[in-house]
Amino acid sequence: MERWTACQIFIPLFMISIPCVLGYGSGAPSSAFETMTPGHSNVGTDLAPQSSESPYTIDVNATTYEQGKPIEVTVKGAGYKGILMQARKKDSDDVTPVGTWTNPPNNTQLVECDAPDDALTHANDANKDEESVYTWIPPDDIAGIVEIIATVAETHDIYWVKIPSSEISPVEDGSGAEMGASPSMLLMVAVFIGYLISNRK
Numbered sequence: 001m002e003r004w005t006a007c008q009i010f011i012p013l014f015m016i017s018i019p020c021v022l023g024y025g026s027g028a029p030s031s032a033f034e035t036m037t038p039g040h041s042n043v044g045t046d047l048a049p050q051s052s053e054s055p056y057t058i059d060v061n062a063t064t065y066e067q068g069k070p071i072e073v074t075v076k077g078a079g080y081k082g083i084l085m086q087a088r089k090k091d092s093d094d095v096t097p098v099g100t101w102t103n104p105p106n107n108t109q110l111v112e113c114d115a116p117d118d119a120l121t122h123a124n125d126a127n128k129d130e131e132s133v134y135t136w137i138p139p140d141d142i143a144g145i146v147e148i149i150a151t152v153a154e155t156h157d158i159y160w161v162k163i164p165s166s167e168i169s170p171v172e173d174g175s176g177a178e179m180g181a182s183p184s185m186l187l188m189v190a191v192f193i194g195y196l197i198s199n200r201k
Contacts, residue, residue, distance in 0.1 A: 028084040028121040028151070033113040034095050036084055036151045036162050049151075049161040056080065056152045058165035065138040065146070066171045070102070073134040073148050073165065079127040082153030085120045086113065087136055090145045090167050098146050099139045105132040125156075142170045
């Protein structure tokens with residue numbers, strides 16, 4: 001019977017374990033877009049998110065948003081390896097991301113969950129820190145109160161899920177109504193104005 005050396009046994013086992021240990025170094029998998037849970041594992045054992053309070057906070061530079069006006073987002077805390085970030089409606093069961101992201105900083109990339117560029121994730125496992133500034137573009141249609149949520153991985157094995165920012169509310173006009181009008185409403189206004197002009201002749 002052929003005798004196996006230690007190298008012959010170790011090398012195949014090592015090669016099998018590599019994908020489990022490394023996880024998703026090139027970005028969050030599409031399976032994580034809805035749950036925001038990356039599904040990391042180590043040698044076949046699933047790694048649960050941390051249950052302790054997150055050492056990271058999601059900081060935004062505005063408390064209100066307007067259509068198309070960029071808002072800067074930073075992750076405050078120690079350096080981190082991985083990230084998955086979206087904007088969502090606050091206190092809603094709707095998990096569809098709101099708005100889009102632009103100008104991803106170094107070592108990050110834009111991804112598509114439901115629409116192009118509606119989420120952001122890491123591009124590699126290089127360290128990210130507070131110098132990484134993310135830019136969110138509010139949607140054309142008013143989405144109500146929103147918040148930025150992020151899953152942040154300090155390392156492959158240690159990560160926190162759905163860390164929320166403070167809420168961001170739509171800008172209101174002088175009457176207290178949310179700014180923004182649908183195309184159909186604009187058309188109705190235009191028709192009404194045309195009617196008034198024609199009757200004054």
